[in-house]
Each structure stands twice: as structure tokens, then as C-alpha cells.
Amino acid sequence: xxxxIVITPKKAVLDPQGKTVQTALEHMGYAGVAAVHVGKYIEIxxxxxxxxxxxxxxxxxxxxxxxxxxxxxxxxxxxxx
Amino acid sequence: xxxxIVITPKKAVLDPQGKTVQTALEHMGYAGVAAVHVGKYIEIxxxxxxxxxxxxxxxxxxxxxxxxxxxxxxxxxxxxx
Numbered sequence: 058x059x060x061x062i063v064i065t066p067k068k069a070v071l072d073p074q075g076k077t078v079q080t081a082l083e084h085m086g087y088a089g090v091a092a093v094h095v096g097k098y099i100e101i102x103x104x105x106x107x108x109x110x111x112x113x114x115x116x117x118x119x120x121x122x123x124x125x126x127x128x129x130x131x132x133x134x135x136x137x138x
Numbered sequence: 139x140x141x142x143i144v145i146t147p148k149k150a151v152l153d154p155q156g157k158t159v160q161t162a163l164e165h166m167g168y169a170g171v172a173a174v175h176v177g178k179y180i181e182i183x184x185x186x187x188x189x190x191x192x193x194x195x196x197x198x199x200x201x202x203x204x205x206x207x208x209x210x211x212x213x214x215x216x217x218x219x
Contacts, residue, residue, distance in 0.1 A: 063179050078180060081204060087196040089188040098144050098179040099159060102172040115168040123162060 058103040060116050064125045064132045065096035099124060109136055139184040141197050145206045145213045146177035180205060190217055 066072045074095040082090050103112055116134055125132040147153045155176040163171050184193055197215055206213040 091183040096179040098177040107170040
């Protein structure tokens with residue numbers, strides 16, 4: 058079982074890394090880019106037989122408390138078998 | 139249309155950030171973690187009407203050339219409508 062957490066800056070927050078990637082893509086000659094957002098990706102391998110509900114609760118807490126900064130970032134947690 | 143690129147360190151490469159998150163989770167009292175990998179997540183909003191095949195080619199090239207370091211990182215590109 059794996060947990061995947063994607064952390065992205067909130068829409069209202071300046072994303073200089075995203076802006077840089079967008080400019081770089083335009084310089085590469087690829088013009089079809091409207092916006093770029095750069096975030097973090099955390100993949101957690103859970104031990105076999107882990108309880109899915111308990112894992113979801115614990116990881117939501119972890120994501121909120123120290124993996125993301127809730128003031129400027131959003132996170133998305135997904136648990137896959 | 140959106141492109142999502144996930145960049146993770148190769149399995150053989152040391153991932154100190156992942157190790158730190160794993161230790162932090164264990165200190166939080168959550169013991170069911172086997173391994174943690176930390177990577178980058180890039181979301182690219184494509185302009186409406188963009189050709190999916192052309193976007194895939196251009197973004198694969200971009201991911202390989204400057205978004206990831208192919209020596210130590212793997213990337214996964216996904217284009218969703």
C-alpha cells in the first residue's frame with residue numbers, strides 16, 4: 058500500500074519556480090503553456106497489512122502539521138493499494 | 139488540458155529528504171512506514187485546443203532536458219483533459 062501526497066502552492070501565492078519553468082518552456086519554443094505550478098511530491102510506502110483508515114488519519118495530520126505549510130500550500134492525499 | 143510531471147529520485151540514489159520525513163513520521167508515533175520518497179511535482183496548464191501528441195513530445199523533451207536530472211532522477215509524465 059502506498060500513500061501519495063502532492064503539495065502545491067495556493068493559487069493566490071506567488072510561485073517563482075513555476076514562472077521560471079513557464080519562461081523556460083517558452084524559450085524552448087513551446088508556446089501552448091498557460092500556467093505552471095511547481096510543488097512537492099511525497100510517496101510513502103506503507104507496511105503490508107496497514108489499516109487504510111488509520112493511515113489516512115495519521116497522514117492527513119502529518120501533511121497538515123509538518124509536510125505542508127497550510128498558510129501558503131494546499132495538499133492532496135491519496136492512498137492506493 | 140493539464141500535464142502533470144512527477145520527478146522522483148532513482149531507487150539507488152540516496153534520498154535524505156525522504157529519510158527525514160520517515161524519521162519524523164516515526165517520531166510522531168506512526169510506525170507503519172516502510173519507505174518515503176520525496177520528489178518534485180510540476181503541473182502545467184495547457185492552452186485550450188493544444189494538440190495532445192505534440193504536447194506529449196515537447197514536454198517529454200523538456201522533462202528529460204531540464205526539468206529532471208536523468209542521471210539521478212526518474213520522471214513520469216501524464217496528460218489529462
